[in-house]
Amino acid sequence: MSRFDPIESLTDDESLAHYGRDWTRFWPARPEAVVFPRSTEEVVDLVRLARRDGLKLVPSGGRTGLSGGAVASSGEVVVSLEKMRELVELDTTEPGLRAQAGLPVGELQRRATEAGLYYPVDWAAAASSQLGGSIATNAGGIRVLRYGMTRDWVQGLTVVTGTGEVLELNRGLVKNNTGLDLRHLMIGSEGVLGIITEATMALTRPPPEQSVLLIGFAGLSSIMPVFTELRAGLTLSAFEFFDRRSIEYVAGATGEDFPLDGECPYYAVVEFDDPGQASQERALELFERLAEAGHLADGTISQSLTQAKELWRWREAISESISPMTPYKNDLSVRVSRVPEFLDALDRLVSEHYPEFEVVWFGHIGDGNLHMNVLRPEDWSIGNFHAAGRELSPRVFELVRQFEGSVSAEHGVGLLKREDLHYTRSKAEIELMRQIKAAFDPEGIFNPGKVF
Amino acid sequence: MKILVTLKRVVDYNVRVRVKSDGSGVETDGVKMSINPFDEIALEEALRIKERGEAEEVIVASIGGDEVQQQLRTGLAMGADRAIQVSADGDVQPLTAARTFLKLVEKEEPGIVFLGKQAIDDDANQTGQMLAALWDRPQATFASKVELADGKATVAREVDSGLETIEVDLPAVLTSDLRLNEPRFVKLPEIMKAKRKPLETLSLEDLGVERAGGIEAVSYEPPPQRGGGKVVESVDELVSELKSKGLL
Structure with a gap:
């Protein structure tokens, strides 16, 4: 017998370890139990039970997060939505x-495509992420430039609050100016306000045929002019940048030859609408002009979808290629126009304090979002390297503050960035967040210790 | 020596092909079209031969409407020296293609005609062989390695039992298999240069090609839908399921 009956639950060690953590590995997985509700009503029952017995609940989706938002390390009950994966309508x-919150985002994308439609929000872990989790973390990814973040696609939410209240937020309406839009408080709330059990998502028409450019920049100062020109002249879906070091690691890990000379300090993979000859001509004209202006030194364009995929690999494979160097990672953002200046300042900061460290840069330039990866030198122990990372962090975040940027652009706060929230959000803001949390969840049963 | 490489415009390999609702053919409207991947491999090999100094000129040729100029331009950007479009509308069957290429062979006198082993749209695997017969020259098909010396080509062929290496006298027809090489990416500056390379347009009539009409497509239909998967609860259930389907 379990106190959760008739709701399915697991308490064996293997399940607790599996469901108690996300993609981070900094905290032990120590939940008390994992429960699998099958309906909004069962989630309500769980909230009532939690209030009665003083349990804490950790809402849990595909657990692909990178900030520990779904980690249960102090005897909480993990509420897995994975059995609620029905596409309702x-x-x-x-x-x-x-759809119900446990529907994998990859499945959602597939079902939309089958119906001749398109769900454009896409990121590396989309296939195993779940809809509810993607909303609670406001997932972004590679096509934010064109389509925005998950927030822009949420039209309605069913939410269970900390008092067991069921809220129907916005009910799928396009227009609904009736007071505060609580839906937007839930999006990106990382499970501290309530549990999302169902969502209504907007879909769109699929874009026309896409082609992929791989371009090499003459230098850091060329990135913004190129981005500006290409965005004005083409319909961009993605503008993803990376540095020369990334290429070396991807080439080492995949055994592929880089299609360009590899002499440029920075590169970008650019995806754009290419329905016919005219767009192709325009892309070439733009390249010619930017090459003459000295901004672009090299480039190639996909001639087939196979080549398009191969070009994308040079951006997509970076994370896994550098993972053996256990990088110290930061997911930072600043205003788009300040990206080059910010990158330069960060580079100088690292080389000043740790000249022996290599930094690999990649990110979504069009969103002002940089992924900074400091690699562990081979002769450094992981422990010493983490200590150096901890020493480096306040300096990095202080720079973020000076640039009026964000210490977590798309990965959220969770446990990882909780102590650093103040670099981006004011005291007054954080206090208001706490008050809002108290209004939704007066007894603090949801995701304790996360975000703020 | 000249090398003539033929390029066919086909539905991109990665596109999920859809049959037209009336069953009259395959949907190509708004569908990504590319060079037949085997032809692209043939061109890559021709370019490498030229870069090794074993050929002087690489000519790309394609049969079809003006849309094939896009694939010819890609071929020029990859490094071919000039292009020939043989304009023709409608269905071009392998025998028509072989007769057309024979006319180009008579005109250009190449040492090698390099084709893909087959086009991925109709999978006929006939044009190269027919051309060799019409031209009355040797053929080395399904090539996975090509070496040239003393007016001969030594070609490793992919056959069912492994690799067969043969030697043929040039001029000859070669057709490429998948593992021959990995085609290069087109550099943007090369695309600019390719715009200034010559692209000649001829027609089947100019060349005096007699169209073949031996094959008539009766109907097209998609493959049967696959049934959904099934989740089993235990190994025992899996084993008995497999046994019941005669798979174990």
Whole structure:
């Protein structure tokens, strides 16, 4: 017998370890139990039970997070939404769909495509992420430039609050100016306000054929002019940048030859609408002009979808290629126009304090979002390297503050960035967040110790 | 020596092909079109031969409407010296293609005609062989390695039992298999240069090609839908399921 009956639950060590953590490995997985509700009503029952018995609940999706938002390390009960994965309704006129929170995002994308529609928010872990988790973390990824973040696609939410109240937020309406839009408080709340059990998501028409450019910049100062020109002249879906070091690591890990000379300090993979000859011509003209202006030194364009995929690999494979060097990672953002200046300042900061460290840069330039990866030198122990990272962090974040940027652009706060929130958010803001949390969850049963 | 490489415009390998609702063919409207991957490999090999100094000129040729100029331009950007479009509308069957290439062979007198082993749209695997017969020259098909010396080509062929290495006298027809090489990416500056390279347009009539009409497509239909998967609860259930389907 379990106190959760008739709701399915697991308490064996293997399950606790599996469901108690996300993609981070900094905290032990020590939940008391994992429960698998199958309906909004069962989630309500769990909240009532938690209030009665003083349990803490950790809402849990695909657990692909990178900030520990779904980690349960102090005897909480993990509420896994994975058994709630039904697609309730697919509406081709609106167009949109309503689904339970546990539907994998990859599945959502596939179902939309099958109906001749498109769910454009996409990131490396989308296939194993779940809808509810993607909303609670406001997932971004590689096509934010064109389509925005998950927030921009949420049209309605069913939420269970900390008092067991069921809220129907916005009910799929396009227009609804009736007071505070609580839906937007839930998006990106990382499970501290309530549990999302169902969502209505907007869909769109699929974009026309895409081509991929791989371009090499003459220098740091060329990145913004190139981005500006290409965005003005083409319909961009992605503008993803990386540095020369990234290429070396990807080439080492995949055994592929880089299609360009590899002499440029920075590169970008650019995806754009390419329905025919005209767009192709325009891309070439732009390249010619930017090459003449001395901004671009090299470039190639995909001639087939196979080549498009191969070009994307040079951006997509970076993270896994550098993982053996257990990088100290930061997911930072500043205003788009300040990216080059910010990158330069960070580079100088690292080389000043740790000249022996290598930094690999990649990110979503079009969103002002940089992924900074400091690599562990081979002769450094992981312990010493982490200590150096901890020593480096306040300096990095102080720079973020000076640039009026964000210490977590798309990975959220969770446990990882909790102590650093103040670099980006004011005291007054954090206090208001706490008050909002108290209004939704007066007894503090949801995701204790996370975010603020 | 000249090398003539043929390029066919086909639905991109990565596109999920859809049959037209009336069953009259395959949907190509708004579908990504590319060079037939085997032809691209043939061109890559021709370019490498030229870069080794074993050929002087690489000519790319394609049969079809003006849309094939896009694939010819790609071929020029990869490094071919000039291009020939043989304009023709409608269905071009392998025998028509072979007769057309024979006319180009008579005109250009190449040492090698390099084709893909087959085009991925109709999978006919006939044009190269027919051309060799019409031209009355040797053929080395399914090439996975090509070496040239003393007016001969030594070609490793992919056959069912492994690799077969043969030697043929040039001029000859070669057709490429998948593992021959990995085609290069097109550099943007090369695309600019390719715009100034010559692209000649001829027609089937100019060349005096008699169209073949031996094959008539009766109907097209998609493959049967695959049934959904099934989640089993235990190893025992899996084993008995497999046994019941005669798979164990």
